[in-house]
Amino acid sequence: MSEHHDHSHAVVTEGNSKKLMFALGLTTTFLIVEVVAAFITQSLALLSDAAHMFTDVAALAIALAAIKIGKKAADDKRTFGYQRFEILAALFNAVMLFVVAIYIVYEAYQRFTNPAEIQSIGMMIVAVIGLVINLISMKILSASAEGSLNVKGAYLEVLSDALGSIGVIIGGVVIYFTQWMWVDTLIAVLIGFWVLPRTWVLLKQSIHILLEGVPDEIDIESLRNDLLMLEGVKGIHQLKVWAISSKNIHLTAHLVAPNSDPDQLYQKALDVLKHNHSITEITLQIESTECNTLEQHKH
DSSP: OEEEEEOOOOOOOHHHHHHHHHHHHHHHHHHHHHHHHHHHHTOHHHHHHHHHHHHHHHHHHHHHHHHHHHTSOOOSSOTTTTTTHHHHHHHHHHHHHHHHHHHHHHHHHHHHHSOOOOOHHHHHHHHHHHHHHHHHHHHHHHHHHTTOHHHHHHHHHHHHHHHHHHHHHHHHHHHHHHOOTHHHHHHHHHHHHHTHHHHHHHHHHHHHHHTTOOOTTOOHHHHHHHHHTSTTOOEEEEEEEEEEETTEEEEEEEEEOTTSOHHHHHHHHHHHHHHHHOOOEEEEEEESSOOOOSOOEEO
16 A cells, blocks of 8 residues: 655735735725715615625735735644635625625615615716726736636626626716616616626635535546556545635545556556646555445446
């Protein structure tokens, strides 16, 4: 019986941190402006947009904290370090967005029965500035969004907020020309519902990782077959694949190979897992006899 480990730690770049810091500064400044403007103009759509802007600020702040905390070294109590903080942060963001959407729907219900007088010009001016801020933030975050679930969460919130700003601008134009005050409430509700499907995806991804599910990008059957095709491998069991964070995937497996050189087989398996499946955190146990286990896979 022989056991091998291979470790390659994913490092979150300092570039992500700087991008997030800049986007956070922009959105925080505008958030204050937008909240004040929402009350001055009496626009629920603007307040809805501001609520989403608040979740943008929270997402960016938590993403930054996740990067800083994620860099902390592993210790005897946390052998994986703090990398999973990123996933907890993404989960928290998703929950916050659901809460905001529920609040906006409730406030809209109140407004439908008692419409407010909307100052459409002020509403439009603030929404245009908000759109510009969102587009700048999206540009900053787009390059890193695929590499980190947390940055992706922040990016999706900024994207939804940009679309929200467009909705507010359209609403402002309609109200200016028609004086239909209910349009503001309608836009607010649409903004609230717009973000929910994206939030659901983020929530589902976060929970899947926390439940040690097989990452979406891993085809477990293909991976199992690749290992079984290695020369000398008669069976495989205890195959486990999971992720600590969005880009830190781990694998453990027991390979039954009675007549193989354990070191050579390990190296071949390592190459297959790295090149075919992009997994680098690997623990393999090479066994000369089969264990009694419920999970047996043979040629």
